[in-house]
Amino acid sequence: MNKHVAAAAPSQTTRVDPVTAAVIHGALENIAVEMGHKLMRMSYSSIIRESEDFGAALTDATGRQLCECKMSTPLQSGPIPGYIRGILKTMAARGETIREGDVIMHNDPYGGASHGPDVAFCVPVFLDGQLIGFSVTTAHHLDIGALTPGSCGIVDAVDTYAEGLQFKAIKVVSEGRRNDPVWHILNDNIRAPALVVGDMEAQIKAAEIGAARYLDLVRQYGLSTVNAAYEDLMDYSERLMRDAIRALPDGDYTAATRIDGFLDDPDPARRDLPIVATVKVRGDRLIVDLTGTAPQIPDKPINMPLEGTVDCAVWLTLRSILLDTTLYGNIPQNAGLTRPIEIVAPRGTLCNPIFPAPVIARFCPGNQLADTVMKALAQAVPEQISAGIGNLRVVAFSGLDEGKHWVHMEILEGSYGGRYGMDGMDAVDTLYANTRNNPIEDIESHLPIRVDRYELRNDVVAPGRWRGGIGTVREFTYLTDGGFSIEGDGHKYRPWGFSGGGDGHTASLTLQTEAGRTIDLVSKVPYHKVKTGDSIRSEGPCGGGYGDPREREPEAVLRDVLDGLISIEKAEADYGVVIVGKTVDAEATARARR
DSSP: OEEEOOOOOOOSOOSSOHHHHHHHHHHHHHHHHHHHHHHHHHOOSHHHHTTOOEEEEEEETTOOEEEEOTTSOHHHHTTHHHHHHHHHHHHHHHTOOOOTTOEEEEOOTTTTOSSTTEEEEEEEEEETTEEEEEEEEEEEOSOOSOSSSSSSOOTTOOSGGGGOOOOSSEEEEETTEEOHHHHHHHHHHSSSHHHHHHHHHHHHHHHHHHHHHHHHHHHHHOHHHHHHHHHHHHHHHHHHHHHHHHTSOSEEEEEEEEEEEOTTOSOGGGEEEEEEEEEEEETTEEEEEOTTOOBOOTTSSOOOOIIIIIHHHHHHHHHHHHTOHHHHOSOOOSGGGGTTEEEEEOTTBTTBOOTTOOOTTOHHHHHHHHHHHHHHHTTTOGGGOBSOOBOOEEEEEEEEETTEEEEEEEEEOBBOOOBTTBOOOSSBOOTTOOOOOOOHHHHHHHSSEEEEEEEEOSSOOOOSSBOOOOOEEEEEEESSSEEEEEEEOOSSSOOOOBTTOOOOBOOEEEEEOTTSOEEEEOSOEEEEEEOTTOEEEEEOOBOOOBSOGGGSOHHHHHHHHHTTSSOHHHHHHHHOOOEETTEEOHHHHHHHHO
């Protein structure tokens, strides 16, 4: 059983004056934001350029996070300390030394990385010969040399070796000299190298910019002052988290949800898999115990690395619920936030697999884990959570054009559940995903794909005092022969409603062939060839409702009807609101609600 152990509470004495600490905090955050902007602008692929599926952060020499880019994805920036710890451990075992001018590549999912396609490039920062920190960028790459095209939907990988190239603390630049053989291997073993290797080079340049800016900051204020400032900032973040935990009633709060697994697999051990989370509040510390979660699947890649996926899912959920930015403002995002939190994850389960169990499709199970922690905390802070989320699906589109691969990754949005005082958000990437919409114009101008439909689903809203968010209908048609693979979830289990709210609605995927066949797809589809004119239709999941639907404001129900989100019949059946023409019949509504 593995644990992340909580640290002792810090003293409130400060090492530098608060004004200087605040200025250094702002400077650190600006460095990370600049790294993110530069990476986006230099990248070739839409998954980084448009969807912002990247991370950028600075750490100290041991891997403690100092700051992260606000535009980045939590599942990219959050694991960066783990990447550094993995690099340090691997290089120490080899007897290798980190030197000035090195650039280190790392994607080991059993050494801190979230999964193989999320490759980090780390630039060590030296001051007068002393290693003082790391500037790091991570990004999801469209192909990593796996058994089929693309870096998502590799749902039939039998182990980590089948998931693509593994980079364990590899120096791609050594003391300022480019390690050409490594780059030859990348160009020769990755499909669409112009995109992927181009993105990697953009990552290195962005990380070098961060290293230079951090060194300028240290030279301006002095290393001891900067070190003291970020120690104070970590202590400050930790105090905020401990205070928020202390405000919770002590006790154990347990919740369970299920993921689809492989719904078309005859083996029951591969489908309908439970995820269990018990949140234990003990004064100013918190334990998240995942005992009861399903055993790992040794030859299917929906296992989740403990460090890089599970820990980030837990930390992101707790941070979002307990230290809501709307109430707390801009909190320093650093290692101090995680000190009061311990994670207990039994080895050999989905949430702590044993090497070489495959993990490349860990995304949706991890998002469901975050949702389960949310459900557990709902018992302690019911007004600070959302009802069940609609999970995401990811499609890898690919094909050949005169012998050259084209690859595209498209994230199919989910939706949030209703929240206290607010409806659930429609058609968004949820929880630790946080990636942006990829514009239709970008898809159609770069790829042989036509987007035929992109709209909200009709009449499938989860009722509640605050309704659930709505998923999308999306349809893609191939303009040339190609293929696709899909990883996802949420085709069987509906997002949970809360406090009288209705459950949400499941997702679906359909393949419509040019020959007229309609094929219903499960949520995980290994590589499948298609012909010109074939289309994929996705209906996204809808989040759960929050609160008794009969307490929803009649005018809010009317707006949903006028917006075409629900029918007049649904308004009366679910909410007891009678609508005549374009107005609410107040008297009939009062009778219906009685």
